[in-house]
Amino acid sequence: MAGQILIADDLSLNRTVLRGKLTSACYRTLTANGGVSALKLVHEHRPDLVLLDYHMPDMDGLAVCQALRADRSTRDIPVILFSANADHAHRLNALAAGADDFMAKPLDEAYLLGRIRSLLRNVARRDEWRNHPNTALQAGLAESAEPFAMRPDMALVTGRAEAREGWLSSMAAIWPDARWHDITVPAALGLDDPRKSPDVFVITPDAMDRAGLHVIAELRSRAATRHAEICLILPPAARADGAMALDLGAADILPLPLDRAETRLRLEKIISRKRCADAQRRALENQLGLAAFDPLTGLHNRSHALAEFSRAVAQKNAEFALLLIDLDRFKDINDQHGHNTGDEVLRQVAQRMRQDLRHGDILCRYGGEEFLLAMPDADMSVARLVAERLCARVGDHPYILRDGLAKLRVTASVGISVHDAPGRALTTDILKRLIGASDMALRAAKHAGRNRVVSAQSAVA
Structure with a gap:
């Protein structure tokens, strides 16, 4: 059934009539014969909406509405006040007290139900966030x-x-x-x-x-x-x-x-x-952004970057290159200068590498001190040219640490693989094999002395 609605009115006949109308519309109802009992039921049952008679002998609807709005736990519950007296003062006082609407008796059933549906839609949206x-x-x-x-x-x-x-x-x-x-x-x-x-x-x-x-x-x-x-x-x-x-x-x-x-x-x-x-x-x-980006470097994280790359390749159906970039002897930086220094170097490396990207290239932090650059529409010659520029960008100038005094020299090695079968769709298996080939080329660059670019066999797929 739909939401739960509290009806507060000191006249039993009014409560019965309203309850019948709301039950016919498939709402669950609670009834209170006065303002004091209405407040008690609100705190016990947390209804989705409250219908309040303006004039009740023990505590009028205006005071009940003000009490609900003053309490943090009930201030967002929608309230509709109604009264046989529909003069300007009654309407204004009701809205100023925090009521969502004021209606004159006899209640227009079609309008009342429309207003209830409108307010309950807002309640449903609010509760989606809270829960x-x-x-x-x-x-x-x-x-x-x-x-x-x-x-x-x-x-x-x-x-x-x-x-x-x-x-x-x-x-x-x-x-x-x-x-x-x-x-x-x-x-x-x-x-x-x-x-x-x-x-x-x-x-x-x-x-x-x-x-x-x-x-x-x-x-x-x-x-x-x-x-x-x-x-x-x-x-x-x-x-x-x-x-x-x-x-x-x-x-x-x-x-x-x-x-x-x-x-x-x-x-x-x-x-x-x-x-x-x-x-x-x-x-x-903001939360979706945090899920897509590495918080340290501001680059795409691995899963998001690969998903974006797969979509880009599927749209263009062209050749592409994968560059795996790893900072040389990065463990020594962490061991000798601390992890805060290592983090600062990673941030600066990411900033430098961004400067050499083409439009459409996707750079991500692949893990630790390793980065992956995916390049749609790139053959081996273009990929090698970009890789050489990245190595130069990373290693040609020292890294100034936060104290402004200490400087570090950092270099990078790059492994390249190229997929040159544009008529063939990019599958997960092909992507894994290409990354594996880039990784093998990267290890070859490390063994050859670091700070260099090595390419895998171009036809990997």
Whole structure:
């Protein structure tokens, strides 16, 4: 079944009706007859969402919401407050207390269920991060603690040109610190760079009249705009459209006439959630980067480099070369100067070798003091030329250590193998044999006196 929802209302009939509607929608429910029991049940069961009546005799819904937001363990549980009194003060107080939405009784069932589905989607995404076995990915949750460090970029999607200035003036007055600009529906759907996508698309009624609700699904489906949040400005008569919009992926509905304080609170909550999601994605990208690169040298690690090389060769179906590069007598450096010095030499060697790579060459730290250079579209003459340059780059100048005084001379030996059968697909077996041939050539270079290049037989495969 779907998520668990707590219903808190002091009237038994209201609880029964709501419970029936949610059970029919396949939600599990808990019920509380007051604010105090609601708080107790939240801490015991950790529901996915809480529905709170604003007016309860022992502890009203406003106080319950404030208590949930003040507690670190419950502050992220979505809360919807409802009341028979839907005046401005009630709505504003509910949102200011941290409620995700406020609804007037009698509750619109279609809109309520749409809002619940929207909020529970956010809960599911959040829990994926919190339950991930790699706890470093949870850094995004902490990173979003200051959601407005940068000015929010807000795109006002308009339909009629004559209405744009009025909409921009209204929204800029509501949130003057945000960066507001107008955009048409075709221009929004034509964005092809995620870096140019705004934080939030705010879609006006005249844009909806021209484009229809499908614009939400289109924005959600496109790579450049799928991470942007979307909210709609809708008149009260279009409440049914609001429920559909939430199901299509809108983050919230801004009801007309726009109330400055309420609209600002809703937009701030949207931006806060967007900042959290962005931080989580950055954390994931960082983790993926750590998995692909050697942290000491900044080069590709072996497994990632070989995978990249295999893809590059498969695309070009051409000859290629493998160079195995090993630093000479590196153990002596570690033994005489310590492993910190050895690490510093490896970092500087990697920096030097990068300077001689062609576009498309893939250099990785193969292990210890050994490096592998994979060169698509390279025959033996090109590979030998590059190998000779690498040896010179590594050995021609001393390495200055961190104290700025000690200098070390370091040389490298290189073994080369070449695959010159471009019509034959690169298999794991061929790759292993080529690396083995480069290794044999490298050992021959060591036996011949080091600081030199030796090639294996060119036709290895």
